[in-house]
Amino acid sequence: MTQSGSLLQPKRALISVSDKSGIVEFAKALTDRGIDIISTGGTFKLLQENAIAVTEVSSITEFPEMMDGRVKTLHPKIHGGILGRRGIDDDVMQQHQIDAIDMVVVNLYPFAATIADENCSLANAIENIDIGGPTMVRSAAKNHKDVAIVVDSSKYSQLIEELDQHQGIQASTRFELARAAFEHTAQYDGMIANYLGTVPSDTAAESTPERTDFPTTFNSQFLLKDIMRYGENPHQRAAFYVEPGEKEAGISTITTLQGKALSYNNIADTDAALECVKCFDEPACVIVKHANPCGVATAATLKEAYQRAYSVDTTSAFGGIIAFNRELDKAAAEAIIGNQFVEVIIAPSVSAEAAACVAQKPNIRLLACGQWQQAKPALDFKKVNGGLLVQDRDLGSINAADLKVVSQVQPSEQQIKDLLFAWNVAKFVKSNAIVYAKDGLSTGIGAGQMSRVYSAIIANIKAKDQGIEIAGSAMASEAFLPFRDSLDQAAEMGVSAVIQPGGSMRDDEVIAAANEHGIAMVFTGMRHFRH
Numbered sequence: 132m133t134q135s136g137s138l139l140q141p142k143r144a145l146i147s148v149s150d151k152s153g154i155v156e157f158a159k160a161l162t163d164r165g166i167d168i169i170s171t172g173g174t175f176k177l178l179q180e181n182a183i184a185v186t187e188v189s190s191i192t193e194f195p196e197m198m199d200g201r202v203k204t205l206h207p208k209i210h211g212g213i214l215g216r217r218g219i220d221d222d223v224m225q226q227h228q229i230d231a232i233d234m235v236v237v238n239l240y241p242f243a244a245t246i247a248d249e250n251c252s253l254a255n256a257i258e259n260i261d262i263g264g265p266t267m268v269r270s271a272a273k274n275h276k277d278v279a280i281v282v283d284s285s286k287y288s289q290l291i292e293e294l295d296q297h298q299g300i301q302a303s304t305r306f307e308l309a310r311a312a313f314e315h316t317a318q319y320d321g322m323i324a325n326y327l328g329t330v331p332s333d334t335a336a337e338s339t340p341e342r343t344d345f346p347t348t349f350n351s352q353f354l355l356k357d358i359m360r361y362g363e364n365p366h367q368r369a370a371f372y373v374e375p376g377e378k379e380a381g382i383s384t385i386t387t388l389q390g391k392a393l394s395y396n397n398i399a400d401t402d403a404a405l406e407c408v409k410c411f412d413e414p415a416c417v418i419v420k421h422a423n424p425c426g427v428a429t430a431a432t433l434k435e436a437y438q439r440a441y442s443v444d445t446t447s448a449f450g451g452i453i454a455f456n457r458e459l460d461k462a463a464a465e466a467i468i469g470n471q472f473v474e475v476i477i478a479p480s481v482s483a484e485a486a487a488c489v490a491q492k493p494n495i496r497l498l499a500c501g502q503w504q505q506a507k508p509a510l511d512f513k514k515v516n517g518g519l520l521v522q523d524r525d526l527g528s529i530n531a532a533d534l535k536v537v538s539q540v541q542p543s544e545q546q547i548k549d550l551l552f553a554w555n556v557a558k559f560v561k562s563n564a565i566v567y568a569k570d571g572l573s574t575g576i577g578a579g580q581m582s583r584v585y586s587a588i589i590a591n592i593k594a595k596d597q598g599i600e601i602a603g604s605a606m607a608s609e610a611f612l613p614f615r616d617s618l619d620q621a622a623e624m625g626v627s628a629v630i631q632p633g634g635s636m637r638d639d640e641v642i643a644a645a646n647e648h649g650i651a652m653v654f655t656g657m658r659h660f661r662h
């Protein structure tokens with residue numbers, strides 16, 4: 132495809148749409164500008180009912196639409212009219228009495244909506260695979276030098292404006308429309324392949340398939356949101372793509388209110404901070420460095436939550452990412468700005484006063500992502516060399532009722548709160564994760580060690596270095612304690628309660644150690660490895 136070519140002054144448009152919203156107004160606007168319209172059955176009928184001059188496709192092909200709509204536009208008079216190269220194929224078009232079609236307006240059978248019905252039979256799904264539509268879309272997109280292809284009703288008004296402003300459709304617009312058209316058919320075919328890839332081969336046409344979880348090929352489309360200066364390291368190129376459609380408020384929905392462009396690492400770290408802070412109901416602050424929380428706190432106000440989160444690891448917080456779960460207010464913004472170097476601040480929204488305060492440091496990236504609702508099930512991906520690992524997003528969560536007390540000592544109400552707080556933090560710490568917490572504050576975090584006991588040792592060292600009293604804290608381990616060593620470490624630090632999944636071969640040994648130390652221990656029955 133090239134962008135060369137002149138202004139297109141369309142004389143004839145073919146309109147064939149399943150979703151007919153806005154089509155009457157658009158068709159009328161086209162006829163008002165002297166453009167003839169041809170249409171398929173249902174679209175023809177609607178336009179005619181609305182007193183729009185329109186010719187039925189079947190009167191051009193001289194074939195009726197047949198086979199329940201399977202064949203309507205699949206005819207040389209249509210595809211020749213779209214694909215014929217003006218200036219090259221004129222003679223052959225004339226010889227076969229093929230009139231040029233300069234604009235194609237198509238949207239496709241609603242395959243996504245059809246298969247969203249869990250009772251949809253295989254036959255019904257197959258019948259909702261559009262064939263003639265994508266064929267016209269591809270023909271018109273290929274011949275965008277001479278044809279404008281419209282697959283998105285949100286473009287209708289823009290095209291009318293362009294026709295009025297330029298007395299035609301510019302080559303660059305036709306190129307953009309063609310690109311969008313191929314992206315659209317790629318997404319449509321990907322969706323069909325994903326569906327069929329989950330249907331067992333022996334499914335009877337009239338039955339509802341027992342679909343498998345994962346298709347035989349994995350077809351997905353992401354939209355380019357940003358190109359970064361570099362990737363994880365300066366010698367790596369990088370870009371940020373987001374899922375199409377309605378998205379849960381998060382890193383993909385951010386509005387940048389101020390600051391330098393986000394880097395690859397900023398995006399990854401901000402995602403980690405935001406997803407962690409979403410776990411808390413009370414006003415909360417999470418400070419992240421290198422994808423791990425280094426300070427997490429809840430409090431009555433965001434300012435206090437920030438100050439508490441900062442206090443537990445002032446060294447790591449330098450140049451960190453700070454996330455909040457409430458609108459960023461002036462007091463919290465002031466507390467940060469006067470206190471530390473920060474790369475990114477993110478919150479669901481930002482008050483005008485807070486924005487004015489952060490504006491004193493124009494390099495800080497200030498982001499608003501919108502208010503989130505309940506997290507939706509989705510898939511997570513991880514690229515490995517030559518492959519892609521796909522799994523359910525980790526939406527596992529527990530509450531007090533899910534906890535199984537396995538020690539002789541019963542945890543107090545306050546200890547249960549501390550345990551759940553520590554557990555919520557541990558879920559977002561790279562494995563092996565050990566988190567100490569007390570009164571809505573992470574008092575020590577040990578992350579990413581190859582043996583669990585070293586994560587515990589690191590959490591202890593960091594707490595000591597910050598002068599934080601661990602005694603009386605709860606401890607969370609995101610996966611089971613394989614040996615009693617981490618528990619012995621915790622006991623030495625004065626930890627009074629432990630939360631862990633349980634399920635080790637040596638659970639009895641670990642429970643015995645808890646009882647020996649007088650520690651209350653609960654099992655979650657759920658693990659949160661994070662690599």
Ligand SMILES: NC(=O)c1ncn([C@@H]2O[C@H](COP(=O)(O)O)[C@@H](O)[C@H]2O)c1NC=O
Pocket residue numbers: 147148149150170171172173174175200201202203204205237238239240260261262263264265
């Ligand atoms: N079979 C064909 O030749 C054909 N040509 C166009 N269509 C589709 O028919 C629909 C419009 O039909 P109608 O105008 O009859 O409501 C559009 O979604 C269009 O993509 C076709 N249908 C399916 O393949």
